[in-house]
Amino acid sequence: MNEEEGIVYSKENHLYDHIRFAGQRPTQIGVSKPRIDGVPKVTGAGKYTGDLKFPNMLYGKLLGSPHAHAKILSIDTSEAEKIPGVMKVITAKDVPDLKYGISPARWDENVLCIDKARFVGDKVAAVACVDEETCYKALKAIKVEYEVLPAALDYHTAMEDGQPQVHDEYPNNINTEIHHKFGDPDKAFAEAEYTRTDICEGHRTYSSPIEPHSAISIWKDGKLTVYCSSQSVHYFQYYIAREFGLKMGDVHVISPLVGGGFGQKLEPTGLEFCGAVLSKLTGRPVKMFYDRYEMFQHNRGRHQGHYEVSSAWKKDGTMQAVKVNFITDGGAYTSLGIATAYYAGGLLPLTYVFDHFQFDLLRMYTNLPACGAQRGHGAPQPKYAFESHLDNVAMDLGIDPLELRKKNVRKPYTTTCNGLQIQTCRLGEAFEKLGEMTDWDKKRKPGHLPKGRGIGIGSGSFVTGAGYPIYRNDWPSSSAMIRVNEDGTAATLYTQAVDIGQGAYTVLCQEAAEAMGYCYENMKIVAGDTEVAPLDFGAYASRLTATCGWACKRAGEEIKAKILETAGFMLHLPPEDLICVDGVISSVSRPKVKPLTFSEVAKKYFIIKGPLVGTGVYTVPRLGGYHKGAPVATSICYSFCTQAAEVEVDEETGEVAVLQAWDVHDAGTVINPALMQGQVHGAFAMGFSETVSEQVLFDDKGKIINGDFGGYRVITALDVPSFTNALIPSSDEPSTPWGLKEIGEGSNNPTMGAVRNAIFQATGVSCEKLPMSYENIWRAIQKKKAADAAKK
Amino acid sequence: MYLPDFDYYAPESVSEALDLLTEHKENAKVICGGTDLLPKMKHELLAPKVLISIKKLPNIKKIEYVKGKGISIGAAATHNEIVFSEVVNSKYPSICNAAAQMAANQVRHVGTIGGNIVSAVPSADLPPILIALGATAKIAGPGKERVIPLEDVFTGPQQNCLEANELLTEIFIPDGDMTCSTYHKFALRRAGALAVVGVAVALQTKGCADGACSIEDARIVYGAVAPTPMRGVKAEAVVKGKMATDDVFEEAGKVAYSECKPISDFRASEEYRRNLVGVYTKRCLKRAIENGHK
Structure with missing residues (x-):
């Protein structure tokens, strides 16, 4: 009897799925590949400076x-x-x-x-x-x-006449001042049905990288x-x-x-x-x-500021105009602080729509260590003030804080009043999802949560790479080169990009392998070196996965084109008929033709033509408006996210515990889900630590008094709340490779506001001052009790 | 941040150690875990010319129950040895809990009970609960040995009653009538943080199982709110001989609020510390009665 008699074959044929769906279905990205530098780092074999x-x-x-x-x-x-x-x-x-x-x-x-x-x-x-x-x-x-x-130590008063001059060239210690007006904010405020002003005080923090x-x-x-x-x-x-x-x-x-950078x-x-x-x-x-104490002196930390936020509304909860007036403490030198200053207000119009915006800021010189860029560059503290303000407005107008945000949420393919061009935006969907995940409506009902418990929300958005380099030049932002080993068994990616712990080397190799039709596991990387690798501006402004990603993708595509051309020659088929996925080259029209491996084709290429090299370059297109400072906050693409925190406040001691925190991200295509989760979770933990614990303190002579990890309390793993991260999946962002978005910095934008707003619901106490330390919360509770008693 | 030069001795008997102390006097420091001493030397707050390690002294790490008398803990027993000691856990888990709340695991592995006492840092976590349980300190000196109440060891912030040629060798927690005890620490993060306030309570109660709970005897100790660990004598007086009710606890908290003597520093203000002592005294009393020595 014929052995094959009676066999029923599946009606579907998945044999060449990987080829049929190539292009739609990436194999090297969207996968949690292990870190390329993971083993040397955790075993101690890796070398730091x-x-x-x-x-x-x-x-x-x-x-x-x-x-x-x-x-x-x-x-x-x-x-x-x-x-x-x-x-x-x-x-x-x-x-x-x-x-x-x-x-x-x-x-x-x-x-x-x-x-x-x-x-x-x-x-x-x-x-x-x-x-x-x-x-x-x-x-x-x-x-x-x-x-x-005499020293100028208080940025609130450093501009007054008679204060010590930090730099003779800058009268009244004004390092920079910003006076932006978009639309007609004065008219909008004059005609508004409702306006409100709040003031928040920030604090000075340092990112404290381990290395x-x-x-x-x-x-x-x-x-x-x-x-x-x-x-x-x-x-x-x-x-x-x-x-x-x-x-x-x-x-x-x-x-x-x-071992960590965070901007510093x-x-x-x-x-x-x-x-x-x-x-x-x-x-x-x-x-x-630097030893740790010197790190605190020379590490350019987060600016503290005095944040006045006003807004004008229709009674139905439509936001019409915003005015912000900030004073920030720059310390003794500028560092990256001019950009920080423009970011402080410039990023605010991203998450919510309003047509009229006034942004005034003074960045002060003081006789304290200089401040610069720190994760979320300039955004987290102003965003805290703004998100706090929104909950106060929501209370005044009798509208649920989440509803108020949904009503005014940023729409895709729009331009902000200050000229920032947004492509995709799914913040609205993120709000919806957050509402479901947190059981928001129920928890916000008065009396639903037990006494001392509350839930709050915040939102954030950040640049996926800055639109302009730090010093003026016409270099492309990123370039990359891939050289395939002679026998085709490995490929090395060369770029000046730097992995500071965020996982850039892993992600860039995944992007290169995807574009090449190769396997991540065969990738090597030589990076962070000006002599052997081509130019990239480096790890800042959440840029690498997108901008250097473009360069890696283009370099990889060049390799793939060469591979397909050579394979076509070897198979006597036109290159257009060939497809290269996971290191296997096959024919689309003739599936029975035996596939070739990437390595045999690469080897052939070397024999015939010499080194198999692909290069890629990416230049950010001209972005943004024409006003002074317009380049800052421009980006090819913006990420969006929202976070919520549920807190329990001990009213007798001011202790606050976050019982659960949630994050929903509009992050586009995710290249490495595990690394993405790590970034979001890490950013939240860092943001939470800044919210409730960290603060650099000085004595009355300007000397840091808590420049060590006993006194400067970065929270420990035990203090990090339980955290859930969800995505609004998409891949249609047109400005970035595969439609990805930044993940590293926007993620700590909403944190302070979410925690503040949760405490606000839990206690009715408004934390107008950072950090929301136990003592500061206790004081705010005492103040409210006294005020309530006085009312009676 | 560099250790200055010093001579190092590791005597193998108490008498040898005492001889060295007598010889070098103020120039010498006793070292065991070094978690307090070495950072101070690196920060140039101390520059002893001689370090005398007590690690090799016989029985210096021993933890044992002396039948009918109490628990003896050698001065060089580490915090983690106390945390995981069956002897201590079976009798006073409250001491183990206090040790477990200290610093970080690395420090608990090397830091010792003796160091925690003689360094006399006002925020130290072990002294309050040990004092509440009536512990004594054995101090060896040339040709003599004295045993004193632990609370008498502390004479001021980072100051103790030991002479330059004396050595703390043992802590003893006598069997007593206390039926419950607890130590409650308030710190600004969940690990690696000094106590902003610590309150220890040991009580002798009667009739609690029958629902008519009275407090026969009480010892209350505050940490981090005075130059030394401080007995809450007035708060003790409030609860002694009273029925254990929330009102009594509340009243004891109020008295604790006013009798403690905190200072303001960058961790907490005086006012806030007072508030915490009040709240924690109240909570400790309740917790001790509910949980026994746990």
């Missing part, structure tokens, strides 16, 4: 000013130089006097203070010694004579090599070359593994500049790093 050693390497340290504001009268280094093992001591006279800063809008920093020190810790001198211990001895032996000056800033500088034969913990090797290369008058090609910047490793600091000089003068490699 601090792990590197070079023959004859010296150690360097900076001497910081003990005064917040002081004239430097004299510096005597002679005693320090006598100490055995001290190889070099440098002061301002030994370093270039060209002022620098990451933001070309204000170059206001000196490598070492020339005339005066402007905050406690401002760099006055530097040493290079045979070991670290000797450095500390040397620092103590440097004698600096100061004339202590401290560090740099190893090697100046040899006219060429400078710097290994450093950096988010952007390109900006480091540019600014280091500029400072020393070197050709960019003679400055080689390498970022090994980086975007700019070179005294470590790179002084390290370079010390290396040049000693002829030896010099390693410099």
Whole structure:
């Protein structure tokens, strides 16, 4: 009997599904591939800058000013130089006097203070010694004579006449001021049925990456090599070359593994500049790093601000106009603070629609450490003020806070009143979903939740890559190169992009493999290196997956085109008839033709034509309006998200516990779901920590009093609330590869507002001040009790 | 952030340790876990020329029940050894709970009960519950040994009653009549945080099982709200001899609020600490009665 008799075959044939649906159904993205750097990081095999050693390497340290504001009268280094093992001591006279800063809008920093020190810790001198211990001895032996000056420590009053001047060039300590008007806010307010004003106070926080800033500088034969913990090797290369008058090609910047950045490793600091000089003068490699306390002084943290928010409404809950008036504490230098200032107000029109907007801001110089970019750049604190304000408005108008937000939510393919162009937007759907997930309507009903419990909401939006580079140039934002190994068994992606822990190297390799029709598991990456990899601006503004992703995709597509052409030659078929998925090349029209493997085709290519290389480049199109500061907050694409928190407040102690937190994201196509979850969860935890716990504190002389992890309380894993993350799936965002959106920074936009609004429902107490620490909440409860008692 | 140079000794007998202490006096510091001492040295707050480790002393880590007398804990027993000690858990789980709330796991692995006492940091977590349970300290000196109530060890913030040539060797928690005890800590995060306020309560109760619960004896101790761990004598007086009711607890809380002596620092203001002492005294009394020594 024929063995095959009686067999019933499936009527459907899935044999070539992977080919038939290729293009619609990616195989290398949308999958939680393991991190490419995961094993070396968790086993300790991976090398960070601090792990590197070079023959004859010296150690360097900076001497910081003990005064917040002081004239430097004299510096005597002679005693320090006598100490055995001290190889070099440098002061301002030994370093270039060209002022620098990451933001070309204000170059206001000196490598070492020339005339005066402007905050406690401002760099006055530097040493290079045979070991670290000797450095500390040397620092103590440097004698600096100061004339202590009165210091401007309070940004609220720093603009007043008679206040100490931090920089003579900037009268009244105004570092920058913004006065934007879009539409006719005055008229809208005058004619509105309802208006309201609220004021919130922010606080100064620091992101506290686990790995401290560090740099190893090697100046040899006219060429400078710097290994450093950096988010952007390109900006480091540019600014280091500029400072020393070197050709960019003679400055080689390498970022090994980086243990967290959060915005604060975007700019070179005294470590790179002084390290370079010390290396040049000693002829030896010099390693410099900040200890944790110095991290607090030199790490450019989040600006604190005074946030006044007003809005004008129809009684039915239609938002018509918004006016915000902010004052922020910039500290002693500009850092990236001009951008921070524009972001503070510029991002507000993203989540809700209003036609009239006035945005005024003063960024103040003070004699405190400089502030810069920190995850969510400029947005989280203003967003907290705005989301708090919205719940106050909702209460006044008698409208549910979620309903009020839904009514005014941003629509897709619209332009904000300040000229930001939005493509896809599913914030409205995210609000719907959040409502369902949280059982919102029920929980908001008066009396439903037990006493002391409440639920609150906030929303956020963020740029998927900034529209413009930090210094003006016409470089493309990203470029990448892929070289396939001669035998085709591996491919290496080259780009200057930097993985700072967010998973960029993994995601970029997935994107490259997808575009190549290859397998992620065969990908290698060489990145964060200015000499071997092509330009990318680095890890900031939540840009890499999109902008560098474009470059990787294009490089991968070039490889794939070459592979298909070669395979066509090998199979005697036209390349258009071939498809390459998961490293297998097959014919669409002739499914019986034996498929070729990527590696055999790649090998053939090398034999015939030489190295199999693909390159890709991406330039952001011209975006945004024409007003002053218009470039900031522009982006090819915006992410949207909303979060809710359910809290329980202990009214006797002010303790607040988040029982559950929810996040719903309009994140477009997700490249790596596990990494996405990690980013969102991490951002929420970080935002929550800033909300309730973290704050940098100073004494009355401007010295940090809690510059360690005992006193500066980043929350622990035990304090992180239970957290649920959901997506509004989509893949139609046209501006990004595969329709993806940023995930790293928008995610901590809504957190502060959501927690504040939950406490507001739980207790009726409005937390108008950050952090919402137990004591601050307790005080607010006491104040309300006293006020309620007075009413009776 | 660099340890200054020092000489290091690891004596193997108490007398050898005492000889070294006598020889080096103020220049010497006793080290065991080093979790308090070494950071202070790195921050240049202390610069002892000599460190004398007590880790090799016989029985210095021993935890045992002395039949009919009480629990003896060697000065070098680590917090985690106390947390997981069957001896302590079977008698006073409240002590284990206090030890478990301290710092982080890494610190609990090396930090010791002796260090927690002699460093005399006002926010230390073990002293309040130990004092509430009537613990004593055994202090060895040249040619003599003295046993004193634990509360007498503390003379001020980071100051203790030990002479330069004396050594704390043992903590003893005597069998007593206390029927319940607890330590409740208020800190600003759930791990790795100092107590902003700590309250320990030990009570002798009667008739609680029958629903007519009276408090025969009480010891209440406040941590982190005075230069030393502080006995809440007035709050004790409020509850002693009373029926255990919410009103009595409330009243004790009010008295605790006024009798504690906190200061303001960057962790909490005086006013807030007072409030917390009041709330926690009230809650501790209730919790102890409900949970026994758990």
